[in-house]
Amino acid sequence: MKYLFMLCGLLCLNFSTKAQEAEPKQVQFPAGFTAQLDVVYTRVNDWEGKMDLYLPPATKGLTPIVINIHGGGWNKGTKESQSGFSGFFKRGYAVANIEYRLTGAATAPAAVEDTRCALIYLIKNAAKLNIDVNKIVIMGGSAGGHLALMGGYMENNHLFDTNCGGTENIKVAAIIDKYGITDVWDWGYGVHKTSKSATSWLGDKAKDQDFAKSVSPLFQAKKTSPPTFIVHGDADPTVPYEQSVALKAKLDQLGVKNEFITVKGGLHGKFTKEDNDAVNVKIMEFLKGLGL
Numbered sequence: 001m002k003y004l005f006m007l008c009g010l011l012c013l014n015f016s017t018k019a020q021e022a023e024p025k026q027v028q029f030p031a032g033f034t035a036q037l038d039v040v041y042t043r044v045n046d047w048e049g050k051m052d053l054y055l056p057p058a059t060k061g062l063t064p065i066v067i068n069i070h071g072g073g074w075n076k077g078t079k080e081s082q083s084g085f086s087g088f089f090k091r092g093y094a095v096a097n098i099e100y101r102l103t104g105a106a107t108a109p110a111a112v113e114d115t116r117c118a119l120i121y122l123i124k125n126a127a128k129l130n131i132d133v134n135k136i137v138i139m140g141g142s143a144g145g146h147l148a149l150m151g152g153y154m155e156n157n158h159l160f161d162t163n164c165g166g167t168e169n170i171k172v173a174a175i176i177d178k179y180g181i182t183d184v185w186d187w188g189y190g191v192h193k194t195s196k197s198a199t200s201w202l203g204d205k206a207k208d209q210d211f212a213k214s215v216s217p218l219f220q221a222k223k224t225s226p227p228t229f230i231v232h233g234d235a236d237p238t239v240p241y242e243q244s245v246a247l248k249a250k251l252d253q254l255g256v257k258n259e260f261i262t263v264k265g266g267l268h269g270k271f272t273k274e275d276n277d278a279v280n281v282k283i284m285e286f287l288k289g290l291g292l
Contacts, residue, residue, distance in 0.1 A: 029089055032057040041098070041121035042114060042163055047105060049114050051098040051121075052079055054089070055129060062126075064135035064173075064292055065094040067118060067151070071142030071269075073197030074111050075103040087280055091287075094131060096122060100147065107203025108184075109160050109215050111143075115151040117164035124167060135292050137174045141269055142239060143197075145180020149217035149247075152226045159214070172226045174290055176283055179232045179239050179269060182247040183219075185212035192240035218243075221250050227257040229286045231279050233266020259286050 029035065034055050042049040056063050066088050070077040079099040088095055100114035119138065126133045140148040150160075152172035158165060181187050181198070188198030188206070205211040213219040228251060232244035241262075248260040261282055263275050271279065 028086065029054055030056075032059075033089065042117035044101070044106075044110075044114075044163055047101060049099065049101070049117060050079070051096050051118055053129070054085065054095040054097075056089070056092055056094060058130040060092070062132035062135075063092055063094050063130055064137065065096055065122065065129075065131050066137040066139055066176075067122070067148070068095060068097045069100070069115060069138070069140030069144035069147045069151075070097075071140065071144040072102070073195070074108075074143045074201040075197055077102070077143075087284060091284065093137075094129065103197075103201050103203075108201050108205065108211075111147055111201075112150045112154075112215055113160045113163055115147040116154060116160050116170075119151050119170065119172070120161065120164045120167045123170065134171065135173050136171070137176065137287065137292060138172050139176035139178075140180065141178035142180060145177040146182070146184075146217060147180075148175050149177050149180055149182065149228070150215065150220065152228075153217050153220040153222070155222075155224060157220075173292055174287060175226050175228045177217075177228060177230045177244075177247075179236055179244065180217070181239055182217045182243045184216045185209050186243065187239065188212070190240070192242055193238075195238075218247055218250055221247070221254060221256065223254045223256065225251070225254065225256045227286075227290055229259050229261075229283055231261040231263065231282075233263040233268065233271060235265050236268045238268035257290075 036053040038050045039053055040048045041051050068082055070079055070082055079097045082097050085095045098118045101110040122131060123133055138148045138151050152175045156170050184198050187193055187195045199206045230244050232241050234241045251258040261279055263271050
């Protein structure tokens, strides 16, 4: 096995939300895999959007890829906080672990724009990276879950593709949403939670409900939306469990394939090892059922 040293966050297949506080940990990837770190996928003025790529050997045909997006209320977090990709490596997936502009650098919709640019970069460079464009999975937790949903649900709506236009047939095969924000307005002003992270991210559009809907997955889901796996703890004190309940209801209404796992007593990504393991199994079963 080769080893790459990074800070360990547990947003991919381990569900701790304290990625910024994690101790350094070895990230293992199988022999034959290669790592390309800090690949620039977009530039906006002086800011460079970077991703870390972990690629399997190009000996068995095109490979599926999972795009991983860190959380942190859109105002903190780093791609270096992420690890735990072994379940995907074992299934032959490539991994793209991305960063995006945080609130301090740019308010909404910047993080959505960056997520879209990362997706488009991978599509444009699929041949070079040996990626199967029909097997792109996008995944994140908390704010990262929100961005994963937005990245996939926008499909070929280019509203947020300003910095990386010119690509059609944008398709995500599946979305893994871990306790993500689905209604930004509700998170900022709702009866369950009033989050300053939401209003700060909305910036000068903080009182514009129509704009908040435009960056909310609940209002972007449509009949053609990608299959969606949702997991949420029913005791989450940060992102209300009701946000995922609402998304599940919307997807059912639209006829979009989905699976919703409730972690009884689960907090914001703070699940027991047994619950983590069970959720991980469910994620892989969901993807396998889609032929991914």
